[in-house]
Amino acid sequence: MSAVSDQNSACQVAFLLTNNFPSFYLTTATSLLEAANKILKRQKFTWKTLSLDGKNVPSDGGFSIACDDSLNLDSHFDALVVITSVEQFKQDPNQLELLNAWTDRGISWALLTSNGCANSEREPISAHGNQALNLPSCSPQWLKDNQWLHDINDGYSTNNPANLVLSLIAKHSSNHLALDVLGQIKNQLDICPLYTMAKQKFSKTSLREQLSTQQPKLAESVTLMENNLEEPLNLNDLASYISLSRRQLERLFQKHLNCSPSRFYLKLRLAKAQTLLRETQNPIVTIANECGFVSMPHFSKVYREYIGMAPRDERRAKSAHQFSIRPHKVKSNGVYQANPQ
Missing domain, CATH: 3.40.50.880 (Class I glutamine amidotransferase (GATase) domain)
Known part of the structure; x- marks a missing residue:
């Protein structure tokens, strides 16, 4: 870790x-x-x-x-x-x-x-x-x-x-x-x-870098998430590492990213999975494990729910712009929010 x-x-x-x-x-x-x-x-x-x-x-x-x-x-x-x-x-x-x-x-x-x-x-x-x-x-x-x-x-x-x-x-x-x-x-x-x-x-710049000068605790938590995709941290440990309570961490994400830390963490893992499915020939089960999913049925279910297609269909997709998942976006007024889906 x-x-x-x-x-x-x-x-x-x-x-x-x-x-x-x-x-x-x-x-x-x-x-x-x-x-x-x-x-x-x-x-x-x-x-x-x-x-x-x-x-x-x-x-x-x-x-x-x-x-x-x-x-x-x-x-x-x-x-x-x-x-x-x-x-x-x-x-x-x-x-x-x-x-x-x-x-x-x-x-x-x-x-x-x-x-x-x-x-x-x-x-x-x-x-x-x-x-x-x-x-x-x-x-x-x-x-x-x-x-x-x-x-x-x-x-x-x-x-x-x-x-x-x-x-x-x-x-x-x-x-x-x-x-x-x-x-x-x-x-x-x-x-x-x-x-x-x-x-x-x-x-x-990355979301982490954009947040670093305005919300350093939030940036630090995003860094920890990005560095621990294969073995996801539980929220209690994540909050402890940045000297916050779990409730404070949840409020921070809700206020500035408009989603829970668990949901944001999941989207980071799915974004990595989507990249690996498109850019590598690694077996799908290997990709699932690298992104912190220990069960193939669970990975397929969550991937379909958030991306709109099964992992095997994603691999067949030929256009890089189809069904894109982005963990975040930056609004013009400077407020950072996660995409609703």
């Missing part, structure tokens, strides 16, 4: 600053996080500044930043963003050792350097004499399961500082929120091409 989503919990970001760090990157990163908090109307993202020794750090603009603390392996945060210059990396091998140590511990970090040097290699960082450094832009943990970075490319992937921070927002909340943040600051940061590309990728 999937772990409970942490999209509703706070995310603390640590910014490690080194001598002559590019100050614009820090301003950009904190502006993006602040914009996300304003959209959410809560302090989802918090941040602190660190240095290797805990002392003030001079920026490339000639002013110094007073850091909150020093960085050590006992530091606690959800993500680490290192803002530095390539020259500083050449001078201080301790930074290389630190990043490799964080990688070994599975901590998510990103590297923002003054010359935009970045790639997605996952090899340990090393420096030998005057040889050019091979600096990855982020750790394997940052890249893992991060659809934002996977989908935004053509020069705007890990090479773009704003995009790395947006990927952090997407990872800890949703692509939908990251797109909203980008839309607000695109002119300010002169990254309109990035916004255009992201909008094309993420303007059609």
Whole structure:
């Protein structure tokens, strides 16, 4: 069974600053996080500044930043963003050792350097004499399961500082929120091409992502349902995982989706079954089991009731638009509702 989503919990970001760090990157990163908090109307993202020794750090603009603390392996945060210059990396091998140590511990970090040097290699960082450094832009943990970075490319992937921070927002909340943040600051940061590309990728978001900024508990419950179709959760467990009572969960679904959680869950399972019947050659009994139906007669009965035909007839259907089942729709006034059938 999937772990409970942490999209509703706070995310603390640590910014490690080194001598002559590019100050614009820090301003950009904190502006993006602040914009996300304003959209959410809560302090989802918090941040602190660190240095290797805990002392003030001079920026490339000639002013110094007073850091909150020093960085050590006992530091606690959800993500680490290192803002530095390539020259500083050449001078201080301790930074290389630190990043490799964080990688070994599975901590998510990103590297923002003054010359935009970045790639997605996952090899340990090393420096030998005057040889050019091979600096990855982020750790394997940052890249893992991060659809934002996977989908935004053509020069705007890990090479773009704003995009790395947006990927952090997407990872800890949703692509939908990251797109909203980008839309607000695109002119300010002169990254309109990035916004255009992201909008094309993420303007059609899932119900879970659309709900995440407005109804996080509801979004979390939908995520759990989507991740547990083969072995459906009972409603008491589902409510417990998101710290609600069963009655509160039922009210939440009725208010915002105009149906019960059981009915919504069933439609998600049937939608998956319909996709598998149309797009695979798996035996119907296997599909029934994959969608949480332990009895073929029950699967056939429910499928016919909701879809309007038997599963075997669905497989024969040649037109993809016939008898389509959709678990939800979004009304023009922003109220989310399930289709009545």
